[in-house]
Amino acid sequence: xxxxxxxxxxxxxxxxxxxxxxxxxxxxxxxxxxxxxxxxxxxxxxxxxxxxxxxxxxxxxxxxxxxxxxxxxxxxxxxxxxxxxxxxxxxxxxxxxxxxxxxxxxxxxxxxxxxxxxxxxxxxxxxxxxxxxxxxxxxxxxxxxxxxxxxxxxxxxxxxxxxxxxxxxxxxxxxxxxxxxxxxxxxxxxxxxxxxxxxxxxxxxxxxxxxxxxxxxxxxxxxxxxxxxxxxxxxxxxxxxxxxxxxxxxxxxxxxxxxxxxxxxx
Numbered sequence: 001x002x003x004x005x006x007x008x009x010x011x012x013x014x015x016x017x018x019x020x021x022x023x024x025x026x027x028x029x030x031x032x033x034x035x036x037x038x039x040x041x042x043x044x045x046x047x048x049x050x051x052x053x054x055x056x057x058x059x060x061x062x063x064x065x066x067x068x069x070x071x072x073x074x075x076x077x078x079x080x081x082x083x084x085x086x087x088x089x090x091x092x093x094x095x096x097x098x099x100x101x102x103x104x105x106x107x108x109x110x111x112x113x114x115x116x117x118x119x120x121x122x123x124x125x126x127x128x129x130x131x132x133x134x135x136x137x138x139x140x141x142x143x144x145x146x147x148x149x150x151x152x153x154x155x156x157x158x159x160x161x162x163x164x165x166x167x168x169x170x171x172x173x174x175x176x177x178x179x180x181x182x183x184x185x186x187x188x189x190x191x192x193x194x195x196x197x198x199x200x201x202x203x204x205x206x207x208x209x210x211x212x213x214x215x216x217x218x219x220x221x222x223x224x225x226x227x228x229x230x231x232x233x234x235x236x237x238x239x240x241x242x243x244x245x246x247x248x249x250x251x252x253x254x255x256x257x258x259x260x261x262x263x264x265x266x
Contacts, residue, residue: 001030001031003058003060003088003090004031004033004060004062005031005032005033006058007033007057007058007059007060008053008057008058008059009036009050009053009057009059009060010031010033010034010035010036010059010060010062011035011036011037011038011042011050011059011060011061011062012024012027012035012036012037012038012062013038013043013061013062013063013064013072013073014037014038014039014149014150015038015039015040015043015147015149015150016063016064016065016069016070016072016073016147017063017064017065017069017147017227018064018147018149018169018226018227019064020202020205020225020226020227021205024037027062035062038050038061039149039150040149040150041150043072043076044072047075047076047079050076051076051079051080051083051085054080054083054085055083055084055085061073061076063092065092065093065094065095065096066091066092066093066094066096066097067089067090067091067092068089069094069095069096093204095142095144095203095227095229096112096142098203098204099142099200099203099229099231101200101203101204101208101210102198102200102210102212102231102247103198103210103212103240103243103244103246103247104140104198104231104233104236104240104243104244105237105240108138108139108140108234108235108240109134109139109140109141109142110130110133110134110137110139110140110141110234111130111133111134111141112141112142112143112144113127113130113131113141113142113143113144114127114143114144114145114146115127115143115144115145115146115170115175115178115179115230116146117146117148117168117170117174118178118181123178123181123182125182125185125186127143127182128182128183128186128188128190131143131190131191131232132188132189132190134232134234135190135191135232135234137234138234138235139234139235140231140232140233140234141231141232141234142229142230142231143175143179143229143230143231143232144229145169145170145171145172145174145175145227145228145229145230146168146169146170147167147168147169147170147226147227148165148167148168148169149167150164150167169225169226169227169228170228171223171226171228172199172200172201172218172221172223172228172229172230173218173219173221173223175228175230176197176199176215176216176218176219176230177219179191179215179230179232180192180193180215180216191215191232192215192216193214193215193216194214194215194216195214195215195232195233196212196213196214196215196233196236196244197212197213197214197215197218197230197231197232197233198210198211198212198230198231198233198244198247199211199212199218199221199223199228199229199230199231200228200229200230200231201223201224201225201226201227201228201229202224202225202226202227203229207224209223209224210247211223211247211248212244212245212247212248213248215232218230
């Protein structure tokens, strides 16, 4: 709070993540500062605007999550250092460590992957090889799901005057559909309908939702508003399995769990 209030300019990065429950006006009232939204174009193409006054006065760059959660933020620091501008970091929680709430041990996660929205002509599957490598090593995989906050339409770009699409935030359900489509296409056994997964939404807020179950069954779960993430479980310790059972959604996977326990005689 003191650091932000000492600044002549305050930017809020608004494209790699989202403030889910706090409008910018609330932050402005709290800090007593006007807050400038820094969208993708501002951060990646017009960083000079952010750095312009930082050589002679304090400038804040606010990030949802940890300041090193995105390579874009590291790039901004490198530019600042090249200009001999001092950079002071104040760390924060992010999905990279808060995902521990899903019940799987953080030290057993492999490489994190990003799942982007498919289009009719672009259905990338580069994440598949990373998930496959993680699973073969017995490691869990955190899947970060796509967000589109200021995406210009292709038609408007062709006309040279950008018109932006409404914001979109990928849900666990959409991610599962895409993942299973890719498995169907690749067929190398990285995961499947019965692979244990954990879907999470709004982690860290009072309204967070965490549901564990077979990947295919998570398609039936209503996770609510953004932001969502998905974990594909690897090999699990008994304690991890016990923790996941506390996150089973009775309406969706409860029957399957009961059937499994009956088969085990428990």
